[in-house]
Amino acid sequence: MGPIREIDSKLITETVKRLFLEANTCLGADVLTALQISQVREESALGRQVLARILENAAVAREESAPICQDTGLAVVFVELGQGVHVAGGLLNAAIEEGVRQAYAEGFFRKSVCDPLSRANTGDNTPAVIHILIAAGDRIRLTVMPKGGGSENMSSVTMLLPTVGREGIRRHVVESVLKAGPNPCPPVIVGVGIGGSMEESLILAKKALLRPLGQKNSRDERLKDLEQDILADVNRMGGGPQGFGGSVSALAVHVEMKPCHIASLPVAVNIQCHVARHREAII
């Protein structure tokens, strides 16, 4: 291993701040492309009008540096920390929290974090939800994801019977999306985590939402097929954009998988609204 590389905590703060400012105002090119494609595919006239408004809003938000959605989310941050890195000048977590604090103040973003019991707002959208993974190398990969409450509320983890197999998983995910219906602002993106322990399935489902739209599952042919089948089922239901009726209820289904216990089959479904916001930087 090479020498230890020092990264100033201030650079982490600045990067996290910049990423949240961008994510909340500029919809990613992959999402815009997926929305444009679905506008052509959508069979309902009202559904096409909804998609047109969604695209128009993205342009307005970008032009005005305004939040795409008033719900600028809980600040979720994934960190891949190279083990050759030493963070200088402060704690890594504190540097990330400060970046969130600054972005939400400067961007005039809604502070949507509160005490669960008193419901008193923390006032600065912290604490963030921070997932840290140690990786090889001497860099830090920071991925930020403002996650809205409406779609998060429609998400779940279920311990299925191991014997239900692929068909059981398919049915469960389709039923979950159908049950969520119009609540999470369709067209949605469905993140699915299969396997691992209970909590790992949830993190897999959330990470699945970070995969660029239009990119097929390249790691496992079986998952690629499963994604296509679930997407076709969901879009056959007729809910459509915002549930007003139509053929585009979901833009994509992304599945990630890990081995699990012989007694278990955890399946997590994390639903993402059409304002699928995430940004990444490597420092």
Add this chain to the structure above:
Amino acid sequence: MQNSRSIKTPLTDELCASLHAGDMILLNGEVFAARDAAHHRLQETLQRGEALPFDIRGAVIFYAGPSPTRPGRIIGSIGPTTSYRMDPFAPLLMEQGMKGMIGKGKRSAEVVAAMQRYKSVYFGAIGGIAALTARCVRSVELVAYADLGPEAILRLELVDMPVVVVNDTQGRDLYEEALKRSEL
């Protein structure tokens, strides 16, 4: 949106009865933005036998909490939050005279029944287009509960805000009608 009918608040029984699930509407006039915590307080106010902080007769409540207003602007980004969380409070407010709700997502059977009983309507607004929807807001005024921050009650003056009638006074439900009951 195209082929829309323009209506103005406050709403009357006659106007509500003329609205049908699936109708595209341009909403004009005063509405009140209120969400979770504000509804809880409105319920507590009524339970204490006190008056509500605004006249709810004929009123439309918009389930919304905008992002902060930047200098030189009227309002920040604004759009509907998911409505089912206000289901426990909606029948009580309809009983007090509320005639319309704007939100997104399904309502409970109790709320749908109350809409028939009190001749009220539920409008679906498009979620996730909050920068665009802000352009339909011509003025904003704080009504109550400033301490709730983004959950305070606001009076908004709307001009041509596009909404769709989801539940009407006849018990119809656009979301249900849209679904094709195919086998999984």
